[in-house]
Amino acid sequence: MSKIISVIIKFLNRINKFIWKIIIFLSKFVKVDEIKHLDDKTEDVRYRLFNVDNPAIIEPFAKIEHKDYKQLIKDNNIKPVKRRNGKTINVDVKCPCCGAPKDYLYDNTGKQNQFECKVCSYIFSTHFKGENVVLKCPHCRCQLMLFHHREDFDSYKCQNNKCPFYLKNKNSLNAHDLKLYQEHPEKIKLRYIYRKFNIDLPTLQKDYREFIKSPIDLSKAYSSQYIIGLCLTYNVNYGLSYRQTSSILRDVHEIYISYKTVENYCKAASSIVHPLLEFFPYDLSDTIAADETYIKILGKTSYIFFWFDSIKKIVTSYRVYEKRDSLSSIKAAYSTLIKYDTLPESLKVISDGNPIYNVAVQYWSQNGLPFQLYQVIGLTNLDDISKEYRSEKQIIERFNRTLKYYYRPKGGFSSLDNANSYMVLFATYNNFLRANKALDWKTPVGLDELNNISNMPNKWIELLNLGYKYSDIYC
Structure with a gap:
């Protein structure tokens, strides 16, 4: 039996070699470029990602010419809508133009959020009650409909099936993506989307100033200023934990303070130097690198948003957030933009492909602080932007590793x-x-007050004194 199997295997191998020789011979007479593929559209990954579209057209709400629906029904012999699908309108709504009840209204979307009056042909939405403006698609000028309400913004979508933006995106899909869109339309973005932010700028400014607070008054500490400087030196400069700092103070300096006291000193010092860190008149360049990295808080992942002057090596944003979302990106951008006396027209921000940075650009452009965003995608230079700004992206990645x-x-x-x-x-x-x-x-920022100080604990003490001065001026 084994001999028969070996003979069959040898026979199949000979056939396989013969077939490959035929394929190689025929390939000499066939040009690959002339082969017509059934689907010559490449898989476009853009439609799988979150994109930020151009701003919507904002127009004042047009005044409605009110009509009498009873007179129109009588003159035109209009009958109530016959709903063939058996669905009824459950919301309490009537036409704002003629006052026709819901029996004369078409449910345009099937979601009872947009209606068309059969009596006067007026189209309206229940989401625009009391609005003074109308949001319209910049591609087809159709009114946008609210389809998602988030904590920080409302998302509006263009529902026009004849919108050029929608048709262009749909026609560019390959067979695989088109099938995916037909089965799961929520997975591929084709329609125009506009985000209307609900972020209160004064609240954001207040949060920027007051997110660091400490109930501990460092001026009433039992230890001397030099001991506080030692705590900061070991904990921050050398990366020791509170327990390790307490241990090295005891073993090396014969200073007996608990790790909890070290923690309290460090937290109090952070609230003192925070005004110095934020309101110091930095001489920033026009090239900022932005990135986020994660840390653990009680075992759960939180995110640090670093914005970093890649030329001057100055950290301009450093705050920790529980979520890696649009609001966090907007706040991180603000803490950097506010440090410029006059925002340079050539200001460039280099980040990765995270779309929350696009949202920050859109928000601050609408609020008078515009900047250019250049996104470095992936690990290889597949486009000109990635090739030009890869070095800036690597700088902030190395800074993340330093942290x-x-x-x-x-x-x-x-x-x-x-x-x-x-x-x-x-x-x-x-x-x-x-x-x-x-x-x-050299240090990124040179201070004359530190030039004549030789040891690090005393330098920290001088920074605390400067922090008190900036606190009196700006807080």
Whole structure:
């Protein structure tokens, strides 16, 4: 039996070799470019991603010429709508133009949010009650419909099936994506979408100033200022945990304070130096790199949004957020943009492909702080932007690794406030105390007050004194 199987295998191998010889011979006479593919459209991954479209057209709400529906019904012999699908309109609604009841209204979308009056042919939406403006699609000028209400913004979609934007995107789908869209239309974005933000700018500005607070008054501490400077030096400059800092103070300096006292000193110091970190008159360049990295708070993932001057090596945004969402990106952008006296026209922000940065661009462009965003996609330079700005992206990636080096011994944080307190101290250390090789071993920001101070604890004490001065001026 084994001999028969071996003979069959040899026979099949000979046939296989013969077939391949025929294929190689025929391929010499066939040009691959002349082959007509059934589907010559490449798989377009853009439609699987979240994209930010151009702003909508905002027009004042046109005044309605009110009519009498009873007179129109009588004159034109109009009968109520016959609903063939058996569905009824459950919401309490009537035509705002003629006052016709819901028996004379068509449910245009099937979701009872847009109606067309059979009596006067007026089309209206229940989502625009009391609105003074109308949002329209910039491609077809049709009125946009509210389809998602988020915590920070409302999403409006163009429902026009003849919209050029929608038709162009749909026609560019290949067979695979078209089938996916027919089965799961929510997975592929084809229609125009506009996001109307509900973020209160004064509240955002207040949050920017007051997100760091400490109930501890450092001026009433039992320890001397030098001991507080030692705590900050070991905890921030050398990345030691609170327990390790307490241990090294005891073993090396014979200073007996608990790790909880070290923690309280560091949290109080962060609230003092925060005004210095935020309101110092930085001389920033026009090239900012932005990225987010994660840390652990009580075992759960939170996110640090770093915005970083890639030329001057100055950290401009450093806050920790529980979510990696649009609001976090908008707040991180604000803490950087506000540090410019006059926003340069050539301001460039380089980030990865995360779409929340596009939302931040759109929001701040609408609020008078525009900037250009360049997104470096992936790990290889597949486009000109990635090729030109890859180095800036790598700079902030290396800075993220620097943070992880200092953060790793801490093993996470016990609360969001503790995480933000540490990030304030870390950003202060980077901007004012940490020598950078790219700057010829100088600090990103030079302070005359620190030039004559030789040791690090006393430098921290001087930064605390400057923090008090900036607090009196700006807070």
